[in-house]
Amino acid sequence: MVALNTTAVAWVIFVVILLGWITYYFLNNSSARKELGSEIEMAPNRKQYYDDEQMEGSRLERFQLFGVLLLVTVVIGLPVYWILEPGRQAGAVDRKHEEFVGWGEELFQTTANGGFNCAGCHGGLKGTGGQAPYAVTDPKTGEVRAVSWYAPALNTVFYRFSKEEVRFILNYGRPFSPMSAWGAPGGGPMTEQNIETLLVYLETIQIEPDSCLNPAGLPFSDTADPSVCDGGTLPQPTKDEIQKAVDSYLKANPDASEGEALFNLDLNSGAYSCARCHTQGWSYGNPVATGQGAFGWNLTGGATNTHFPNESDMINFIKAGSSYGKKYGMQSQGSGRMPGFGHLLTDEQIKAVVEYVRGL
Numbered sequence: 001m002v003a004l005n006t007t008a009v010a011w012v013i014f015v016v017i018l019l020g021w022i023t024y025y026f027l028n029n030s031s032a033r034k035e036l037g038s039e040i041e042m043a044p045n046r047k048q049y050y051d052d053e054q055m056e057g058s059r060l061e062r063f064q065l066f067g068v069l070l071l072v073t074v075v076i077g078l079p080v081y082w083i084l085e086p087g088r089q090a091g092a093v094d095r096k097h098e099e100f101v102g103w104g105e106e107l108f109q110t111t112a113n114g115g116f117n118c119a120g121c122h123g124g125l126k127g128t129g130g131q132a133p134y135a136v137t138d139p140k141t142g143e144v145r146a147v148s149w150y151a152p153a154l155n156t157v158f159y160r161f162s163k164e165e166v167r168f169i170l171n172y173g174r175p176f177s178p179m180s181a182w183g184a185p186g187g188g189p190m191t192e193q194n195i196e197t198l199l200v201y202l203e204t205i206q207i208e209p210d211s212c213l214n215p216a217g218l219p220f221s222d223t224a225d226p227s228v229c230d231g232g233t234l235p236q237p238t239k240d241e242i243q244k245a246v247d248s249y250l251k252a253n254p255d256a257s258e259g260e261a262l263f264n265l266d267l268n269s270g271a272y273s274c275a276r277c278h279t280q281g282w283s284y285g286n287p288v289a290t291g292q293g294a295f296g297w298n299l300t301g302g303a304t305n306t307h308f309p310n311e312s313d314m315i316n317f318i319k320a321g322s323s324y325g326k327k328y329g330m331q332s333q334g335s336g337r338m339p340g341f342g343h344l345l346t347d348e349q350i351k352a353v354v355e356y357v358r359g360l
């Protein structure tokens with residue numbers, strides 16, 4: 001804001017000076033023309049100059065006053081500059097940020113609106129989740145089938161992944177799915193700068209944590225009390241939606257456990273589910289065998305329990321997700337591609353899903 005005001009003031013001063021010079025030029029020019037040849041009568045260097053009285057009196061005082069004015073300008077101007085500069089810098093950062101968000105939004109737009117169609121697949125500019133048309137080929141019969149593949153909601157993506165992990169996804173995509181590689185490192189069309197602006201945009205569409213809600217259920221931005229947000233955990237309003245989705249799964253599958261329902265949670269295009277990565281075909285309505293692995297490891301057959309001898313270790317892993325190069329379980333090393341669920345599900349829900357996974 002300060003930056004904008006200062007720029008505006010600078011422009012006004014600049015225009016005033018410019019107009020001043022133009023006026024001076026024309027006045028001077030026309031007056032000079034009128035007096036053309038007058039210097040022949042009396043050359044400027046022969047004109048009578050001030051006498052001593054005036055030179056050392058009023059004229060000198062005038063110059064001294066001028067000096068004092070300049071001094072005062074410096075003495076006041078420098079501290080004012082010093083006080084305003086941090087604000088100006090913060091303003092400049094804010095403005096750059098807004099600009100980045102704007103550029104990111106342009107890239108995020110649907111193809112019809114000149115973007116790269118993130119909005120088209122991921123459920124609009126708010127990234128609430130959608131579906132993408134795709135063709136899958138049966139590896140054995142070679143039969144090609146048109147399917148709709150879940151494109152998970154992105155308004156919670158930073159609850160699952162760190163910024164660097166999302167950067168990796170944007171650069172390299174999910175090459176087996178409709179999500180293509182967008183960044184130059186993965187062979188996509190976007191520059192590093194494009195990807196950065198997209199990340200900044202994605203940050204702005206994340207939904208609020210539940211503790212940011214006032215009793216009326218309004219987002220904290222509407223109640224203007226960010227302090228209630230401290231320690232915010234689960235994004236809202238999905239907490240209640242999760243329970244609703246779990247209940248309807250259990251209604252349709254009376255024998256299922258709550259853990260199974262959570263594993264297959266069909267909410268926000270699979271943004272909360274495990275099955276979309278651990279069950280092949282789940283994302284396009286053709287699940288092959290629950291938990292037998294796709295993008296994520298095969299969780300059946302006991303191997304996973306060998307990797308996590310203790311339930312509590314697995315719970316901690318599911319909460320935090322994997323990190324690139326970091327150890328998890330007994331002797332496993334993460335890639336950063338397994339999301340963390342500690343900010344999406346409650347502790348009880350994670351315990352339920354872990355118990356289900358350990359029984360697979």
Ligand code: HEC
Binds near residue numbers: 177276
């Ligand atoms: C043609 C449809 C399509 C387009 C266009 C598309 N995506 Fe995706 N995206 C998907 C699908 C489908 C997935 C899920 C892939 C899977 O099952 O692993 C996905 C996954 C993602 C993920 C990982 C989310 C997670 O939780 O696993 C991110 C982040 C993402 N997309 C961001 C973007 C951004 C940003 C753009 C725009 C540059 C974009 N996508 C464009 C279809 C698309």
Ligand code: HEC
Binds near residue numbers: 275318323338341353
């Ligand atoms: C976006 C895809 C994705 C989702 C969603 C996902 N996982 Fe994973 N998961 C992975 C990947 C990839 C790995 C392999 C570890 C790595 O690459 O860091 C993994 C690893 C694991 C492991 C360790 C397996 C082993 O034997 O080492 C467990 C357990 C696991 N996931 C459980 C879950 C559960 C439970 C959920 C749902 C709450 C879930 N995953 C959701 C991708 C995913």
